[in-house]
Amino acid sequence: MGALVPVAGGVLVATHSFCTTTTTVVLGSDGGCLIVDPAVTADEIDVVAAEIATMGRRVTVGFSTHPHWDHMLWRDSLGDAPRYATALGARTAVEHQAGNVMHAQNSVPGVDVSAMARVTALEEGATTIAWAGPKVEVIEHRAHAPGHAALLVSDANVLIAGDMLSDTEIPLPDRMGERPLDDYDAALDVFAELLDSGRADLVIPGHGAVGDQVELGRRIAADRRYIAAVREGQPVEDQRLVGAEGWLLQEHAANVALAAEG
Template identity: 50%
Template sequence: MAGLVEVTRGVFVATHDFCTSTTTVVAADDGTCLLVDPGISPAELDTLAADLARHGLRVAAGFATHPHWDHVLWARALGDAPRFATAAAVVATAADRERGLALADEFAPGTDHDLYGRLTPLPDGAECVPWSGPRVDVVEHRAHAPGHAALHVVDAHVLITGDMCSDIEIPLLDLDAADPLGDYHHALDLFGAVADVQQVIPGHGHVGDGAELRRRLTADRHYLDEISAGRGDDDPRLTQAWLVRDHRAQRAKISITRTG
């Protein structure tokens, strides 16, 4: 794990070896912080807690962008602050708990089962994270996973996209959804409508600037169009066997849906 790096004033990112995962920290002037998608291994979570302490930061709230196992982790060293997620993500995390814990045990041995997925649903109608720090708007959608949400750190002009807008991963659809392609296009449209984004932070991959966000949105829309046409094998992000496998599964499922 790379230590916390300040990508813009008050926003820090740590990058982990597992799937180039990112943890994001939004700092407030009073020394508290919002901790988004902390990961991945128990040792990294403890190191993260130590890094926060060195920066004089105390976790006031957490946020899980979506219900997949590597985004709902926690450690006792991070404290007992509320960990928010959309209501749909909370339900999905609970429903998939057994499988999620099995994956956590496989890829992050020693995961604290008691703290895994202990999420608090956002209040009904909440448009931003309920904490006392900088305003962080919630952009809820249905792409990739039920209850997925991006976070817009308004004054910092940062968009935290969860498992979307990656420079190293293709769009990964929720193939259990009624309209996987439509859901994904809608989410990309929501991201494109966020004004004045100067930094994009994906859940897996590297931080980019506003121009890079626009490039990734274009690349992702192109990929969706390609698999709709039964193509997409030449996407430059298909560099790992598991991505090729998931790409082929997506293309096949979309093809069946189109012709069914």
């Protein structure tokens, strides 16, 4: 079996070893495809690119869900298709290019950072990606990063969540926002509405395992409990923190400190 695994009609996912990072590919109607957050090592990206070519397809559009380094990677093997981001996400990617390059090189020696900030801004407030393929809705929010966006592949009822709704990572609010915990709650409300209305049957997180409708509900509930406990200064019981690596525990401590600051 190759890296790409079908998870829904016209949607494939590759799961990589670094932080259980996912790459999502949505098949278009003209032999093209949309690739979301290709990551992480050169070999991993090149394998995905080769599989796309083996299918007789080409990358015609890319999308970066948010301007953190591990969601900003690209390789020549994917071609020169435009890679979109929200207007705020694209601006932030350019502004933080130097920091993203540094973090990438410190995290994955030899990582290809040549196209780190090569993104094309969607129009301000854009709600869909214009391409020759199924309707893909852009759901912009501020929960995790400036200009963060989830994508909804409408016909397939697939929610590509970016760095949210993970079974391996706790909520990681954008602590530079004005209301980080409130922003996170607001995004969870949007996802819950998609679930309740029957528009999201499958969730693909940026890090972790793909989840079905039941799992999506479970993750929304788990994230709500986490945010509520942190906000109220209560002990947090979350399976994702059991045996967690140091960086995740540090992020949890930072969330607790953030809530304590009010």
